[in-house]
Amino acid sequence: MYRLFVAIRPPATIRSQLLAQMAGVPGARWQDDGQLHLTLRFIGQVDRHQADDIADALAGVRFQPFALALAGAGYFERRGVVDTLWAGVQPRDPLAHLHAKVDRACISTGSAPEARAYLPHITLARFSRHGGDIAPFLALHAGLASPAFTVDEFSLYESRLGHAGSSYHAVETYRADGHPGARDD
Incomplete structure (x- = not known):
């Protein structure tokens, strides 16, 4: 079985900027460079046949390159307890359109439709239990911003669980239309 998701990998300059911000919250398990990504679609556990079908279906997703920038920080709660700190991105519309195309490609292979609202981040x-006070971190990073960066590809990733947490491995990368190296099939 394979645990898959589709994501955009921010450029090294953006990842470095984010890594430099990761401190000051007791109990936080900070992501490392290899874990930083912007999820387009979580797929979950699939067998090899469906993984191959998903990879093939994603090859049909067409999109034009677009620009994104970091925009603020926030958090998700689970049962009233903070479980995730995140960096936001703007604008959201091109991501929402790409997410919808990726979702349709996954559905065409038998995956269930995405059940949650899409909030790009x-x-x-992450927090296993009650973390420390996140208010100072959120106040400090409310204005988090970056220069715009170009999104001209996305990847299908496999998530592997290990003693040190999850590691992510790109299975296939899909280029934007009209971008050098774009797929012609």
Whole structure:
């Protein structure tokens, strides 16, 4: 079985900027460079046949390159307890359109439709239990911003669980239309 998701990998300059911000919250398990990504679609556990079908279906997703920038910080709660700190991105519309195309490609292979509303973000930290006070971190990073960066590809990733947490491995990368190296099939 394979545990898959589709994501955009921010450029090294953006990842470095994010890594430099990761501190000051007791109990936070900060992401490392290899874990920083912007999820387009979580797929979950699939067998090899469906993984191959998903990879093939994603090859049919067409999109034009677009620009994104970091925009603020936030958090998700589970049962009233903070479990994730994240960095936001703007604008959201091109991501929402790409997410919808990726979702349709996954559905065409038998995957269930995405059940949650799509909120584009880059996860910075996770919490196993009650973490420390996140208010100072959020106040400090409310104005988090970056220069715009170009999104001209996305990848299908496999998530592997290990003693040090999850590691992510790109299975296939899909280029934007009209970008050098774009797929012609």
